[in-house]
Amino acid sequence: xxxxxxxxxxQYIEKxxxxxxxxxxLMEFGARQLMLNLAxxxxxxxxxxxxxxxxxxxxxxxxxTARVDRVRLIIEVLDExxxxxxxxxxxxxxxxxxxxxxxxxxxxxxxxxxxxxxxFDDDRGNVVRLTLNRR
Amino acid sequence: MSFAITKEAEVVVVxxxxxxxxxxxxxxxxxxxDELERGEKKFLxxxxxxGYIDSSGLGVLVSLSKKIREQGGELRLxxxxxxxxxxxxxxxxxxxxxIADTRxxxxxxx
Numbered sequence: 001x002x003x004x005x006x007x008x009x010x011q012y013i014e015k016x017x018x019x020x021x022x023x024x025x026l027m028e029f030g031a032r033q034l035m036l037n038l039a040x041x042x043x044x045x046x047x048x049x050x051x052x053x054x055x056x057x058x059x060x061x062x063x064x065t066a067r068v069d070r071v072r073l074i075i076e077v078l079d080e081x082x083x084x085x086x087x088x089x090x091x092x093x094x095x096x097x098x099x100x101x102x103x104x105x106x107x108x109x110x111x112x113x114x115x116x117x118x119x120f121d122d123d124r125g126n127v128v129r130l131t132l133n134r135r
Numbered sequence: 136m137s138f139a140i141t142k143e144a145e146v147v148v149v150x151x152x153x154x155x156x157x158x159x160x161x162x163x164x165x166x167x168x169d170e171l172e173r174g175e176k177k178f179l180x181x182x183x184x185x186g187y188i189d190s191s192g193l194g195v196l197v198s199l200s201k202k203i204r205e206q207g208g209e210l211r212l213x214x215x216x217x218x219x220x221x222x223x224x225x226x227x228x229x230x231x232x233x234i235a236d237t238r239x240x241x242x243x244x245x
Binding site for chain 1: 154156157158186187188189190191193194195197198201217218221222225226227228230231
């Protein structure tokens with residue numbers, strides 16, 4: 001299991017993604033799952049946690065746990081924010097009105113690229129859980 | 136991750152090396168806007184050395200496309216690998232950008 005705690009700074013995102021990619025590669029996840037599904041969805045989850053959940057406040061932390069085996073990857077991203085409603089906050093960026101928006105694709109991509117995305121509160125804060133089945 | 140800017144004929148070519156994500160998107164934006172301010176009109180962003188792009192990176196591309204168009208310029212994208220093509224298709228951004236398979240074809244299309 002991977003467990004890391006990072007300050008709220010987007011410069012840490014790539015390193016966390018690399019760490020999880022390496023573990024998934026050991027479990028023989030395919031290149032596409034590593035470079036597209038995992039990389040993009042985890043980047044979105046970390047970015048949301050840092051910028052929205054923790055308000056880009058470097059004094060706040062994001063905690064990441066990842067459990068991976070040959071069947072699936074489950075990542076939990078915990079921030080110190082108040083949480084959000086996944087369905088309400090997910091826009092469809094493909095509609096004619098939205099396609100040229102500069103924002104609003106993050107949650108959509110996360111949900112397109114993962115087999116399951118869940119958001120819940122626990123006693124430590126706001127958690128986004130991503131599940132990707134190995135194919 | 137870095138952005139290399141070169142000039143080929145009248146086209147400003149930007150090579151995106153590594154990821155285009157929330158941590159570096161502003162750097163790409165500023166580099167292109169600086170060239171636009173200098174009066175450059177034709178831009179090509181080449182993704183042949185790019186790993187992955189997140190929603191912030193896509194957002195910057197949309198923003199640059201608008202700003203370049205507002206100044207009477209043109210933007211082309213080239214060399215998207217299969218993963219990046221999927222990302223553009225999922226978000227329908229493949230309908231918004233002019234995307235060429237190769238750098239040469241993109242340069243010819245101006």
